Amino acid sequence: xxxxxxxxAALHLLDRQLRDRHxxxxxxxxxxxxxxADDGTWYVTAVLTGPGHLLYRTGRRTAGTWLGKLITHIExxxxxxPGRIPYTHVSEIGITVDLAxxxxxxxxxxxxxxxxxxxxxxxxxxxxDADQ
Amino acid sequence: xxxxxxxFLGILTAIGGxxxxxxxxxxxxxxxxxxxxxxxxxPVGVVGIVVYAxxxxxxxxxxxxxxxxxxxxxxxxxxxxxxxxxxxxxxxxTLTAELAxxxxxxxxxxxINYLLLVPFVTVLVWLVVWRLPFSxxxxxxxxxxxxxxxxxxxxxxxxxxxxxxxSAAADPHVPSxxxxxxxxxxxxxxxxxxxxxxxxxxxxxGAVEDGWTVRDLNENRANVFIGFPLGxxxxxxxxxxxxxxxxxxxxxxxxxxxxxxPVAVVVGKLGLAIxxxxxxxxxxxxxxxxxxxxxxxxxxxxxxPWGKHRRPRQASRFHVIILLTLLAxxxxxxxxxxxxxxxxxxxxxxxxALPLTYFPxxxxxxxxxxxxxxHVNGRFLNTIATIYLVILVAVSVATIPLMIIxxxxx
Numbered sequence: 001x002x003x004x005x006x007x008x009a010a011l012h013l014l015d016r017q018l019r020d021r022h023x024x025x026x027x028x029x030x031x032x033x034x035x036x037a038d039d040g041t042w043y044v045t046a047v048l049t050g051p052g053h054l055l056y057r058t059g060r061r062t063a064g065t066w067l068g069k070l071i072t073h074i075e076x077x078x079x080x081x082p083g084r085i086p087y088t089h090v091s092e093i094g095i096t097v098d099l100a101x102x103x104x105x106x107x108x109x110x111x112x113x114x115x116x117x118x119x120x121x122x123x124x125x126x127x128x129d130a131d132q
Numbered sequence: 133x134x135x136x137x138x139x140f141l142g143i144l145t146a147i148g149g150x151x152x153x154x155x156x157x158x159x160x161x162x163x164x165x166x167x168x169x170x171x172x173x174x175p176v177g178v179v180g181i182v183v184y185a186x187x188x189x190x191x192x193x194x195x196x197x198x199x200x201x202x203x204x205x206x207x208x209x210x211x212x213x214x215x216x217x218x219x220x221x222x223x224x225x226t227l228t229a230e231l232a233x234x235x236x237x238x239x240x241x242x243x244i245n246y247l248l249l250v251p252f253v254t255v256l257v258w259l260v261v262w263r264l265p266f267s268x269x270x271x272x273x274x275x276x277x278x279x280x281x282x283x284x285x286x287x288x289x290x291x292x293x294x295x296x297x298x299s300a301a302a303d304p305h306v307p308s309x310x311x312x313x314x315x316x317x318x319x320x321x322x323x324x325x326x327x328x329x330x331x332x333x334x335x336x337x338g339a340v341e342d343g344w345t346v347r348d349l350n351e352n353r354a355n356v357f358i359g360f361p362l363g364x365x366x367x368x369x370x371x372x373x374x375x376x377x378x379x380x381x382x383x384x385x386x387x388x389x390x391x392x393x394p395v396a397v398v399v400g401k402l403g404l405a406i407x408x409x410x411x412x413x414x415x416x417x418x419x420x421x422x423x424x425x426x427x428x429x430x431x432x433x434x435x436x437p438w439g440k441h442r443r444p445r446q447a448s449r450f451h452v453i454i455l456l457t458l459l460a461x462x463x464x465x466x467x468x469x470x471x472x473x474x475x476x477x478x479x480x481x482x483x484x485a486l487p488l489t490y491f492p493x494x495x496x497x498x499x500x501x502x503x504x505x506x507h508v509n510g511r512f513l514n515t516i517a518t519i520y521l522v523i524l525v526a527v528s529v530a531t532i533p534l535m536i537i538x539x540x541x542x
């Protein structure tokens with residue numbers, strides 16, 4: 001915990017848009033990891049993102065856990081778990097939640113990379129701006 | 133000139149919403165069957181879409197957040213997902229009908245079986261999505277769609293007794309031979325067509341694509357106040373044409389070709405050519421609107437990079453979703469299913485999902501942390517918007533039972 005800022009987790013964090021350190025869109029806050037201090041206060045320790053966490057939160061717990069593990073397994077990321085972004089890596093909470101990591105390190109980007117390398121990248125014109 | 137070209141996002145959105153494949157037929161069918169007794173629904177729908185599209189455009193311009201982003205944030209993952217599934221299915225169904233509609237419009241000119249043209253139309257739609265800049269796209273199809281104004285010309289040339297036409301429109305009643313249920317069912321179809329959710333998905337995402345900022349709020353207003361009333365006017369003109377020309381001869385409307393018939397009768401060959409261009413542009417525009425909306429809704433729900441303003445490589449999943457949606461639409465359209473029936477069902481189903489889309493817009497348009505205290509809704513706007521929300525809930529509850537009671541209006 002770097003700061004002790006009080007936020008209403010459900011209102012200010014959950015389901016917000018995540019942006020990486022370059023301002024790129026990189027998923028949503030799908031769930032939160034909380035820890036209880038000795039005095040009984042709950043602290044947010046990590047932002048959880050990716051389809052696994054989304055499924056888990058909407059009640060499909062077995063499928064969610066399984067999918068989360070699969071993503072961690074296939075993902076190459078500088079984070080230990082690309083679906084779990086420690087709260088110390090959160091740089092700002094506004095109408096979006098801004099992270100101090102690259103989009104490439106976040107769980108939801110595995111799908112983006114796959115679609116880029118296996119589908120879209122093969123179609124002529126995929127590198128160009130629309131007006132070029 | 134730039135100001136003039138700036139309103140085509142609103143015009144394309146409205147044409148794609150009000151006079152797409154299903155609505156062209158629904159408007160004409162309503163005019164032929166109910167005369168002008170349901171005309172009052174159109175202005176009611178226009179006011180509703182103007183109010184909510186203005187809010188969605190304002191939010192998008194100020195904080196860069198399109199509608200489905202807000203849906204997820206305000207409704208949470210479960211209701212957001214329910215809305216996503218409903219909206220996505222409606223998008224696929226509508227896209228199916230539009231692809232068939234474009235193909236039918238082409239086949240009327242070229243005398244080839246329209247089913248053979250569907251794959252060709254799909255490729256054209258995809259090429260526009262893949263390559264054409266957003267603003268060029270909205271100008272081309274918005275401008276060509278204005279050809280539908282020939283329906284207004286046709287009403288004018290027919291030279292009806294305006295007093296009788298007005299008193300017919302100003303006197304809503306259930307015509308003899310119809311039940312209150314069929315009357316309500318067709319009313320909901322007209323209202324649902326005016327307020328189809330993909331209009332706000334497309335309009336607010338288009339505002340982001342066009343790079344609107346807080347300085348473009350006047351442009352937002354101009355788009356909304358010109359585009360949607362224009363859509364409503366076209367809708368009424370098509371209805372009036374069918375009422376004046378077809379109803380006296382007991383001709384019902386259940387095909388696209390019959391929609392163009394009154395114009396051919398009144399204005400002649402040139403009119404027919406213009407109306408075919410207009411129908412082509414409107415259905416093609418609606419195909420673009422629904423294909424892109426399919427990508428917008430999924431990407432915005434899951435927080436992916438999206439949009440035509442990015443290179444396709446930088447929004448890969450967004451483009452994959454559009455490709456898959458187009459593929460699904462093409463397969464369904466090629467199965468030979470009646471495209472008019474498809475849109476009738478999709479309009480009515482979308483009416484059932486309306487509140488889930490419009491409620492979050494109203495909430496955010498009142499939240500100063502998103503758009504600043506200077507830009508939140510005033511009391512007058514909130515009063516109208518709340519009244520419409522009540523109407524939307526009532527409509528969404530009544531839709532499915534009415535569909536069952538009337539056997540989908542038959």
